[in-house]
Amino acid sequence: NAGVTQTPKFQVLKTGQSMTLQCAQDMNHEYMSWYRQDPGMGLRLIHYSVGAGITDQGEVPNGYNVSRSTTEDFPLRLLSAAPSQTSVYFCASSPGLSYNEQFFGPGTRLTVL
Amino acid sequence: AQSVAQPEDQVNVAEGNPLTVKCTYSVSGNPYLFWYVQYPNRGLQFLLKYITGDNLVKGSYGFEAEFNKSQTSFHLKKPSALVSDSALYFCAHNRMDTGTASKLTFGTGTRLQVTL
Numbered sequence: 688n689a690g691v692t693q694t695p696k697f698q699v700l701k702t703g704q705s706m707t708l709q710c711a712q713d714m715n716h717e718y719m720s721w722y723r724q725d726p727g728m729g730l731r732l733i734h735y736s737v738g739a740g741i742t743d744q745g746e747v748p749n750g751y752n753v754s755r756s757t758t759e760d761f762p763l764r765l766l767s768a769a770p771s772q773t774s775v776y777f778c779a780s781s782p783g784l785s786y787n788e789q790f791f792g793p794g795t796r797l798t799v800l
Numbered sequence: 801a802q803s804v805a806q807p808e809d810q811v812n813v814a815e816g817n818p819l820t821v822k823c824t825y826s827v828s829g830n831p832y833l834f835w836y837v838q839y840p841n842r843g844l845q846f847l848l849k850y851i852t853g854d855n856l857v858k859g860s861y862g863f864e865a866e867f868n869k870s871q872t873s874f875h876l877k878k879p880s881a882l883v884s885d886s887a888l889y890f891c892a893h894n895r896m897d898t899g900t901a902s903k904l905t906f907g908t909g910t911r912l913q914v915t916l
Contacts, residue, residue, distance in 0.1 A: 691843075720904075727809075729890060729906040730844075745903075777843055785894040786832045786851045789904060791843035 688713050691792035693778050699798045700768040708763040708795050710778030718781040719761040720745070720789065721753065723774040730777065736761055768799045802827045804891045806907035813881045813914055821876040821910045823891030831893045833874045834904070835865055838888040850874060861885070881914045
């Protein structure tokens with residue numbers, strides 16, 4: 688199993704550009720999440736999904752869109768990039784229920800100029 | 801608000817000495833508590849979790865954590881630190897009533913530095 692994979696590893700955008708961060712998992716997990724990691728702030732939940740076709744907002748959803756058309760994939764879209772979105776983005780998946788641990792991808796480091 | 805706090809930004813310890821990384825929680829009801837570790841330029845890896853039962857939880861790489869309800873703490877410990885334990889450690893919680901694993905709340909992280 689590859690686990691949770693993310694592409695790209697690094698990305699530089701100009702303000703106003705859009706892009707999609709890809710996330711895929713091959714563990715047949717129902718639950719998938721996107722987090723951003725900023726220095727001194729830990730990880731903050733952006734959006735999450737409890738299954739194909741179902742998504743919901745997390746703590747910091749503004750400026751991001753998600754969709755979940757399949758169990759395996761959970762892409763994160765930046766609609767119009769801003770310097771405040773410079774961060775490291777992690778995708779995670781879990782078999783479900785709140786006592787299960789999450790499995791994290793390797794991350795995407797995004798810089799918005 | 802439901803939260804976890806990690807009061808130390810950095811912990812320094814000599815190799816071979818015991819280590820403790822602190823975490824306190826503010827969660828109504830019974831929490832599910834987790835520790836994750838992040839090595840440089842890597843994603844987070846699960847170390848251990850407390851769900852219910854024995855207050856001393858054993859996890860990966862020789863780490864353990866003690867759940868203390870009266871002190872609302874879940875400190876991470878290891879009897880003998882290794883240089884390879886140097887990493888960023890995150891405490892996290894999930895509420896029992898959410899029914900979903902997707903709503904983890906993380907602390908701000910503690911950097912552990914183990915020196916020879």
